[in-house]
Amino acid sequence: MSIDPAVLVLEDGTRYPGRAYGATGRTLGEVVFATGMTGYEETLTDPSYAGQIVVMTAPHIGNTGVNGEDMESSRIWVSGYVVRDPSRVVSNYRATGSLDDQLVAEAVVGISGIDTRAVTRRLRDAGSMRGGIFSGTDAALDPESQLAIVREAGLMSGQNLSARVSTEVAYVVASTAGSIGRLAVLDLGVKTSTVNYLVARGFDVHVLPQSISIDDLLAIDPVAVFYSNGPGDPAASDDHVALLQAVLKHGLPFFGICFGNQLLGRALGFGTYKLPFGHRGINQPVIDVATGRTEITSHNHGFAVDAPIGVISDSPAGFGRVEVSHVNLNDNVVEGLNALDIPAFSVQYHPEAAAGPHDANYLFDRFRDMVLKSKDGK
Structure with missing residues (x-):
């Protein structure tokens, strides 16, 4: 030492x-x-x-x-x-x-x-x-x-750090469980365990640079889109919000985690704000509003979505009805969003947490089921 x-x-x-x-x-x-x-x-x-x-x-x-x-x-x-x-x-x-x-x-x-x-x-x-x-x-x-x-150092507020952490070249990780289609994963700081859980659910995962256009994203003919975790201020990610709004207008199923939850919030028309000291660690209690079940979850974020809790509200951006699906029991922060009129949901925490806990791992199954239902309905 x-x-x-x-x-x-x-x-x-x-x-x-x-x-x-x-x-x-x-x-x-x-x-x-x-x-x-x-x-x-x-x-x-x-x-x-x-x-x-x-x-x-x-x-x-x-x-x-x-x-x-x-x-x-x-x-x-x-x-x-x-x-x-x-x-x-x-x-x-x-x-x-x-x-x-x-x-x-x-x-x-x-x-x-x-x-x-x-x-x-x-x-x-x-x-x-x-x-x-x-x-x-x-x-x-x-x-x-x-x-x-x-x-003299820069503040975290206002920083867009996605380009620093995203892949520069798209790559593909094949499904390990029988393919149900191509999944477009926007790499905003994606973790290896996230990709592993997605390929285990039957997705052929196409990890895409954060700067990709909607035309290039649609060119891979995805069955769904996923936004990963990542650093920075969601208020400084206008391009990612515009891309997601285009995805939602095309009717593609969407799942976002962590930074992806904040960007879904913005795409639906809600604001975001900086938390005093954030949530970081693997012991954050979160309640699933629909079931009343408390999950112990892994977090790493300093920003949160400003959306009304306990009511069904209309998306200010015109995407129909939205509910807050999960809430942090420590400080009442929004921990998840569920769009009721389009196939889209997100959570603020990490269901893929490799070091545990694994209480929220079922969300990958929920995403798979949503994609299969969407495919059957076409």
């Missing part, structure tokens, strides 16, 4: 001195906290964390090392990593390396040896904010200079 000094600086001037972890240098981003006790490798490689410095509330990180099977994408996406006690040894038969070495290899600047629960309480009280990790020669900068660097 490194003994080199490092410091986490928040934009309100709060400072947390610690030790360098992973690569050394300087990194900036929105500081957020994740509450999962497991699944750190899935968190690190989730494209939805692009632009964010992630604080892990679980105190001991790195125990099981890293391996190629648990990665949700081809690389680590977090801007920085904050842990309390990095494991000094790797103890798992699946491990192919240590987390510390992987962070160094991918030039991810981190910090350890600080009270991550104290940082979390600060973020819960004041909200997510810009921050920076300074180590190596940057740790020697005077505090005023470090704070000025942090305050």
Whole structure:
């Protein structure tokens, strides 16, 4: 473990001195906290964390090392990593390396040896904010200079990060369960586990760049369209909203998760807003309004849809009746939308969560059933 000094600086001037972890240098981003006790490798490689410095509330990180099977994408996406006690040894038969070495290899600047629960309480009280990790020669900068660097960084609000995380070239993953047709997946930061669950439901998955046009999307003759999770502010994604509105007008079944839920909300004519500190972790309680069933779910989002809860409302964009299908039991945030007059629904959380929980995995079956019903009706 490194003994080199490092410091986490928040934009309100709060400072947390610690030790360098992973690569050394300087990194900036929105500081957020994740509450999962497991699944750190899935968190690190989730494209939805692009632009964010992630604080892990679980105190001991790195125990099981890293391996190629648990990665949700081809690389680590977090801007920085904050842990309390990095494991000094790797103890798992699946491990192919240590987390510390992987962070160094991918030039991810981190910090350890600080009270991550104290940082979390600060973020819960004041909200997510810009921050920076300074180590190596940057740790020697005077505090005023470090704070000025942090305050010059861009805000998450207004950022469109889809181009940073999306595939540049379309690719196809064939169904593993007997094909029911081509599924157009707009890659806004799609995770490997998402694709795996979709191909297991009989879809030939066509993963498409986020910049694709409606004509090119329709050219693959899809039976349905799926919008993935992803980073950034949904209010800055007008092109993706326009694309989705064109999809809905063509009558194609649609399913969106996380960022895809926010974009469906906007396509239906509702607004979005930034949450004070967001939902990140694998223990968020969500109620399915239709069944009254509570699900423990995985989240990673800092924005939410502003839609009326408890009533059936008319889509301001003219797509018929809409209901809020799921609600967060912690803070009453909209967690899902269901269009009643067109084949479209979405959830704000991650039914594909590879590290668990798997309470919401049934949503992929619901999507498959909706697509089959749509095909039978034509």
